[in-house]
Amino acid sequence: MLSTIALDTQVLRPGLCTGCGACQGLCPYWGSVDGRTVCFFDCERADGRCQRFCPRMPTDLDVLRKQFFPEDTILPEIGPFLGLYLTRAADxxxxxxxxxxxxxxxxxxxxxxxxxxxxxxxxxxxxxxxxxxxxxxxxxxxxxxxxxxxxxxxx
Ligand code: SF4
Ligand code: SF4
Structure with a gap:
C-alpha cells in the first residue's frame, strides 16, 4: 500500500492524528492547514518514512517482540518483559x-x-x-x- 494512503486510511480518516508533526518534519509533501495534517502530493512510494515514523500507525507487536525479547520472557497474560518490579517514589x-x-x-x-x-x-x-x-x-x-x-x- 502507498504510504500516503496508509496514513490517510489508518490515521487521518479515523481521527487518530495528534498533529505531532513527525510526518511534516520528515517530508515536504506533508503539512498542516488550519490545524489539520494534510498531504500535498500524490506520492507513489510504499513503506516511506511518513508511514514508518507516525506514532499513530498500528504497531506490529509480534515483530517487536521477536526482535527485543527472548522467548522465555513472554507471559501470555502480560506479554513480553525483561524484568518485573513494584516501585514507588521514596519522597x-x-x-x-x-x-x-x-x-x-x-x-x-x-x-x-x-x-x-x-x-x-x-x-x-x-x-x-x-x-x-x-x-x-x-x-x-x-x-x-x-x-x-x-x-x-x-x-
Ligand atoms: S513516502 Fe516518503 S516521500 Fe512519500 S510522502 Fe511519505 S515521507 Fe514523503
Ligand atoms: S506523524 Fe501521524 S500523528 Fe503525527 S502529524 Fe503525521 S499523521 Fe499525524
Whole structure:
C-alpha cells in the first residue's frame, strides 16, 4: 500500500492524528492547514518514512517482540518483559500527588538532576478531558505533570 494512503486510511480518516508533526518534519509533501495534517502530493512510494515514523500507525507487536525479547520472557497474560518490579517514589511529597506510586515523576526528576536529559516531553492535566503537552526542564515543571492523563496529548 502507498504510504500516503496508509496514513490517510489508518490515521487521518479515523481521527487518530495528534498533529505531532513527525510526518511534516520528515517530508515536504506533508503539512498542516488550519490545524489539520494534510498531504500535498500524490506520492507513489510504499513503506516511506511518513508511514514508518507516525506514532499513530498500528504497531506490529509480534515483530517487536521477536526482535527485543527472548522467548522465555513472554507471559501470555502480560506479554513480553525483561524484568518485573513494584516501585514507588521514596519522597512522600511526590507520592502525595501521584496516581499510584510516583515512580515516573521521581525517575524524570532524577534524570534531570543527574544531567542525563535536558528536558522531558510530558502530559499535564488541565482538569478536563484534554491534557496538554509540556516540555518540562525543572523539577517543578515535572511535578506539575504528576498523576495520570488517560487521553493522548499532542506532545
Ligand atoms: S513516502 Fe516518503 S516521500 Fe512519500 S510522502 Fe511519505 S515521507 Fe514523503
Ligand atoms: S506523524 Fe503525527 S502529524 Fe503525521 S499523521 Fe501521524 S500523528 Fe499525524
Amino acid at each position: 512522600e511529597s511526590i507520592r502525595s500527588k501521584a496516581q499510584h506510586g510516583g515512580s515516573m515523576t521521581a525517575l524524570v526528576e532524577l534524570a534531570l538532576k543527574e544531567g542525563f536529559i535536558d528536558a522531558a516531553a510530558l502530559a499535564r492535566s488541565q482538569g478536563g478531558l484534554n491534557p496538554e503537552g509540556v516540555l518540562a526542564s525543572t523539577a517543578e515543571e515535572v511535578r506539575a505533570c504528576s498523576g495520570s492523563s488517560f487521553q493522548v496529548p499532542p506532545t
